[in-house]
Amino acid sequence: MAELHVELVAADRKVWSGEATIVLARTKSGDIGIQPGHTPVLGAMDTQPVTIRQADGTTVIAAVHGGFLSFADNKLSILAEVAELADEIDVDRAERALAGAKADSEAAAQRRAEVRLFAATGR
Numbered sequence: 001m002a003e004l005h006v007e008l009v010a011a012d013r014k015v016w017s018g019e020a021t022i023v024l025a026r027t028k029s030g031d032i033g034i035q036p037g038h039t040p041v042l043g044a045m046d047t048q049p050v051t052i053r054q055a056d057g058t059t060v061i062a063a064v065h066g067g068f069l070s071f072a073d074n075k076l077s078i079l080a081e082v083a084e085l086a087d088e089i090d091v092d093r094a095e096r097a098l099a100g101a102k103a104d105s106e107a108a109a110q111r112r113a114e115v116r117l118f119a120a121t122g123r
Contacts, residue, residue, distance in 0.1 A: 002036035003055055004074045008062060010083040016052070016060055023076055024051040025069060032069075040072040045080060047111050049119040061086040063119035065112055082112075089120035 003019040023034045027043030034041070045067045052060040067080035098113035117123065 002074075004034065004036045004038075004071075004076055006052055006076045006078070008050070008052075008064075008078045008080065008083055010080050015062060015080070015083045015085060018052075018060075019055065020052045020076075021055050022053045023078075024053075025064070025078070027069065034069075034071050034076050036074050038071055042068065042070050044068055045078065047108075047115050049086075049115060050078060050083075061119050063089065063112075063116045065115065084116065084119070086119045089116050091117065091120050094120065 003021055004023070006016070006018060006020045006023055007014070008016040021035065025032055025034070026046040026048035028046055029043060032041070032043065045064055047065045050062045050064045054060070063084050063086070064078065064080045065082040067078065070077045094113050094116040098110060098117065101109035101113055
């Protein structure tokens with residue numbers, strides 16, 4: 001099965017790197033699925049989970065907050081302002097952040113907390 005090389009980088013670190021069969025993300029223009037051989041694309045990322053499916057059937061999910069994605073020559077680069085792998089997310093902390101954001105009516109903070117929770121728990 002054909003694969004593409006993926007680099008997920010946050011402003012402060014390399015979050016994940018490896019081979020994938022498909023990557024699902026959301027740009028400001030809408031949802032996008034990148035597979036090997038996709039036409040070159042450049043897009044501004046939305047705050048949303050990114051799903052990376054590997055050839056062995058495993059899935060990597062990351063909460064991504066802003067940034068850009070670029071695909072060319074079977075190489076996908078996701079350059080995020082902030083990115084966390086699902087297994088790095090402290091669910092209790094994210095739930096507290098969500099409650100605080102709702103109480104303070106902070107829509108952007110609420111969205112970030114919701115994305116973190118969804119990436120970590122699927123809910």
